[in-house]
Amino acid sequence: MDIYWLDNPICRNPQLVGGKAANLGRLAATHPVPPGFCLTATQAAERIPPVLARRLGAAYNQLGERCGHPAPRVAVRSSAVDEDGQLASFAGQHESYLNVVGAEAVAHAVEHCLASARSDRARVYRHTHGLSERTEIAVLVQQLVLADASAVVFSVDPRTGEREHIVINATWGLGESLVGGTVTPDLYIVSKRDLRIIARQVSEKTVMTVAYSAGTREVAIPRLLRAQPALEDAQIVALARLARSLEVGEGWPVDLECAYQRRQLYLLQCRPITTLTGLATPIAVD
Amino acid sequence: MDTQTLVGTPLTAPDDFPVVWPDPAFAMGHWTRDREHMPDPLTPMFFSTAGEMGVESRNRVTETYDEAVAQRRDILINNYIYTHITPYAGPPEALAARAQRNREKLSTISLRLEQVWREEWLPRLEAHWDFWHAFDVRGASREALLAHLNESVLRGSQLYEIHYLMGSPMWFAIDEFETLYCDLFPDQTKLDAHRLLQGFDNKTLEIGRALWHLRDLALQTPDVALAINVLPTKMLWAILDSFATGRAFLDEVRAFLAAYGGRSDLWDWGYPSWQDDPMPVFNNLKAYLAQPDRDLQAELAEAAAEREAAIVEARRALVTYPTPVVEHFEQLLRSAQLALVLTENHTYYIDFNGFGWIHRIVREFGNRFAAAGQLHQPDDVFYLLLNELRALATDTTLEYRERAAERLAEVKRWAAYDEPGELGLRPAEPLYLYSPDARRMLRYVGGHVAEMDLPQAEPDTLVGQAGAAGKVRGPARVILSLNDAHRLQPGEILVTTTTSPPWTPLFLTAAAVVTDMGGLLSHGAVVAREYRIPAVVGTRSATEIIRDGQWLEVDGNQGVVRLLREA
Numbered sequence: 001m002d003i004y005w006l007d008n009p010i011c012r013n014p015q016l017v018g019g020k021a022a023n024l025g026r027l028a029a030t031h032p033v034p035p036g037f038c039l040t041a042t043q044a045a046e047r048i049p050p051v052l053a054r055r056l057g058a059a060y061n062q063l064g065e066r067c068g069h070p071a072p073r074v075a076v077r078s079s080a081v082d083e084d085g086q087l088a089s090f091a092g093q094h095e096s097y098l099n100v101v102g103a104e105a106v107a108h109a110v111e112h113c114l115a116s117a118r119s120d121r122a123r124v125y126r127h128t129h130g131l132s133e134r135t136e137i138a139v140l141v142q143q144l145v146l147a148d149a150s151a152v153v154f155s156v157d158p159r160t161g162e163r164e165h166i167v168i169n170a171t172w173g174l175g176e177s178l179v180g181g182t183v184t185p186d187l188y189i190v191s192k193r194d195l196r197i198i199a200r201q202v203s204e205k206t207v208m209t210v211a212y213s214a215g216t217r218e219v220a221i222p223r224l225l226r227a228q229p230a231l232e233d234a235q236i237v238a239l240a241r242l243a244r245s246l247e248v249g250e251g252w253p254v255d256l257e258c259a260y261q262r263r264q265l266y267l268l269q270c271r272p273i274t275t276l277t278g279l280a281t282p283i284a285v286d
Numbered sequence: 287m288d289t290q291t292l293v294g295t296p297l298t299a300p301d302d303f304p305v306v307w308p309d310p311a312f313a314m315g316h317w318t319r320d321r322e323h324m325p326d327p328l329t330p331m332f333f334s335t336a337g338e339m340g341v342e343s344r345n346r347v348t349e350t351y352d353e354a355v356a357q358r359r360d361i362l363i364n365n366y367i368y369t370h371i372t373p374y375a376g377p378p379e380a381l382a383a384r385a386q387r388n389r390e391k392l393s394t395i396s397l398r399l400e401q402v403w404r405e406e407w408l409p410r411l412e413a414h415w416d417f418w419h420a421f422d423v424r425g426a427s428r429e430a431l432l433a434h435l436n437e438s439v440l441r442g443s444q445l446y447e448i449h450y451l452m453g454s455p456m457w458f459a460i461d462e463f464e465t466l467y468c469d470l471f472p473d474q475t476k477l478d479a480h481r482l483l484q485g486f487d488n489k490t491l492e493i494g495r496a497l498w499h500l501r502d503l504a505l506q507t508p509d510v511a512l513a514i515n516v517l518p519t520k521m522l523w524a525i526l527d528s529f530a531t532g533r534a535f536l537d538e539v540r541a542f543l544a545a546y547g548g549r550s551d552l553w554d555w556g557y558p559s560w561q562d563d564p565m566p567v568f569n570n571l572k573a574y575l576a577q578p579d580r581d582l583q584a585e586l587a588e589a590a591a592e593r594e595a596a597i598v599e600a601r602r603a604l605v606t607y608p609t610p611v612v613e614h615f616e617q618l619l620r621s622a623q624l625a626l627v628l629t630e631n632h633t634y635y636i637d638f639n640g641f642g643w644i645h646r647i648v649r650e651f652g653n654r655f656a657a658a659g660q661l662h663q664p665d666d667v668f669y670l671l672l673n674e675l676r677a678l679a680t681d682t683t684l685e686y687r688e689r690a691a692e693r694l695a696e697v698k699r700w701a702a703y704d705e706p707g708e709l710g711l712r713p714a715e716p717l718y719l720y721s722p723d724a725r726r727m728l729r730y731v732g733g734h735v736a737e738m739d740l741p742q743a744e745p746d747t748l749v750g751q752a753g754a755a756g757k758v759r760g761p762a763r764v765i766l767s768l769n770d771a772h773r774l775q776p777g778e779i780l781v782t783t784t785t786s787p788p789w790t791p792l793f794l795t796a797a798a799v800v801t802d803m804g805g806l807l808s809h810g811a812v813v814a815r816e817y818r819i820p821a822v823v824g825t826r827s828a829t830e831i832i833r834d835g836q837w838l839e840v841d842g843n844q845g846v847v848r849l850l851r852e853a
């Protein structure tokens with residue numbers, strides 16, 4: 001197992017860092033991806049060896065320097081070598097740990113990520129998707145963005161397949177409530193051609209995920225903010241523009257996970273859209 | 287009153303409490319007692335004047351804010367005030383729209399509460415005080431004094447209007463902050479939320495400090511301290527007036543009374559004010575002198591320090607929360623802090639200071655009527671109706687000596703009676719009220735409002751609501767009336783039905799407070815938090831179950847009172 005920074009070209013190789021991290025590694029130099037590093041793929045082990053633990057601690061401290069904080073909050077995510085490819089998204093199959101603080105806690109989270117690859121749930125998923133039962137797993141450690149608002153962006157409408165529509169879901173706080181489906185997010189539809197907002201549905205958002213203690217928790221959203229749009233129009237357009245350019249750059253429809261913290265946009269995930277049969281093929285560029 | 291449904295429990299009053307309804311249809315409504323504000327029988331003067339001043343102004347504000355209470359009606363039964371509340375009713379869509387407008391209006395004002403107080407309400411109040419200050423009550427002719435009274439009643443109506451205008455946004459701000467705090471920090475309680483609001487100076491504390499200052503002065507003058515300690519309160523004024531240091535001390539007492547003595551011991555300003563009869567001041571001084579080592583300033587500073595620590599803690603926790611949430615929290619925190627100060631101050635500005643002036647004018651009429659033989663004694667004037675006073679003022683041949691004396695006897699007779707808490711028909715379903723001010727009002731008057739269920743009590747345990755944190759043991763002192771307040775000794779636990787602002791000075795003597803009624807925001811709980819003594823409020827039955835001298839453990843964190851076998 002080795003450690004590489006996300007903007008190192010090695011991190012573009014899905015065989016080494018897994019699909020999820022490779023998708024981000026390709027974009028780290030040119031897009032607002034939070035700083036982080038990867039532990040390259042390995043057969044899952046019970047414990048990480050002491051040498052690696054020391055290097056992991058050093059990398060964590062160095063990440064602290066990059067973030068300007070001695071003990072930065074990080075997200076620790078597993079990244080399987082055949083994950084986030086075009087055939088299966090693996091969404092939610094491997095563990096993620098948010099708001100991990102301190103080198104020791106990071107080492108524990110990494111071990112848990114490795115163990116999760118061996119879980120029954122992951123094995124069943126792999127089996128039903130026709131993948132080999134055993135896999136190598138990499139781990140991504142990234143600065144945690146304390147999001148004011150989180151968004152999921154689809155460069156085509158995943159419900160209708162409409163290629164002219166960029167669809168955005170957004171809510172307050174970290175993205176877990178959005179991904180986990182515990183909140184009904186705002187829905188915005190943007191025209192891909194001219195980036196005009198053509199539909200909006202601001203919903204009553206009741207809960208949000210916030211970083212708390214060593215982890216996260218879901219709390220109620222203040223009454224006054226519930227029915228407020230989580231994104232301003234300029235932010236909606238910026239997200240749509242990002243999705244449009246990533247679709248062109250990647251060569252296929254993409255879905256993104258993004259966050260706004262103090263008006264700064266961060267790109268947290270970029271995956272091919274896998275649910276559109278026949279759509280995950282290269283798109284002709286005008 | 288609309289009585290379309292008769293679902294409920296008819297309430298039967300005791301035989302010796304005859305109920306004569308002003309309108310037979312009233313028997314179909316639910317009439318309840320506001321014992322927090324009006325624990326005693328009302329004087330006819332207060333009731334008739336407040337009726338003239340209060341009803342119209344309340345109705346105006348109800349419309350201004352789209353409030354949830356469509357109508358509040360107060361009637362007198364055996365001199366006790368009973369209140370009926372009619373919620374605004376309508377089709378569900380209309381009700382929802384009205385509730386939404388109410389929220390928006392109150393939310394807007396509550397977020398700029400400081401500015402509205404400083405720029406709109408306070409200047410209006412100050413203009414009224416200037417008017418009253420400028421008038422020479424003693425020197426005015428009868429005609430001029432009557433004109434002044436009539437003008438004062440109109441101004442009193444405006445005071446009520448400001449009172450109601452302030453009330454809704456104030457309670458809204460506090461309610462919003464409590465909810466926000468518990469939403470953002472699910473492991474915290476509303477009581478925890480109040481730690482972020484406590485320890486600001488307010489008029490109630492200012493009066494407490496001024497009284498405590500008198501105690502410091504007395505401590506520095508051994509003769510004065512000795513006199514206050516050993517002599518019966520009734521003799522004190524005359525004795526202190528008989529020696530030089532005593533007279534100097536009385537000058538300080540007079541200055542205190544001039545500043546703060548407009549208040550009565552009750553909300554009903556028909557009863558003697560502290561200026562009329564300074565007995566309560568001396569009773570409090572006796573209790574304070576029994577605690578020579580206590581440092582009140584340090585205690586108050588501690589409350590402020592605890593607040594600042596709680597705010598730092600909350601801000602630290604909020605570091606991970608979305609920026610708009612943090613900004614909203616800071617805005618609501620400021621509003622709720624000010625709102626809590628205003629809840630105490632409006633009592634001083636409006637009830638004690640404002641209506642204190644009307645009390646002085648009416649009492650001046652009492653002096654003149656007594657001198658002219660139209661009444662037996664000056665204080666009897668408070669047992670007339672406002673229009674009867676007007677009649678005596680214009681017709682010097684008229685006299686109401688017997689009428690006032692009979693009414694006084696009647697009020698005294700009922701004062702000794704334990705009146706029923708509710709009359710009429712108790713509804714099966716609790717009332718739905720969408721605004722916090724309306725719910726608070728209904729709670730005050732003991733109405734049937736949807737509340738969280740109190741946990742099941744263990745034997746020898748009374749369960750109420752946690753009003754102020756802390757746990758303490760001590761002997762109980764059950765005090766049902768402020769006339770009885772001098773029995774409270776330092777270290778004892780004050781057990782009472784409810785406490786209104788005039789009870790506040792007792793909090794410097796009591797080790798803890800237990801009440802039958804009230805919630806987190808009743809005056810007793812607010813002041814207990816300021817003075818950092820434990821309080822359990824809303825036990826429903828503490829004064830019935832607890833006897834004088836019973837050892838108690840008051841757990842203000844859990845809202846539980848335990849009856850102990852021994853000390």
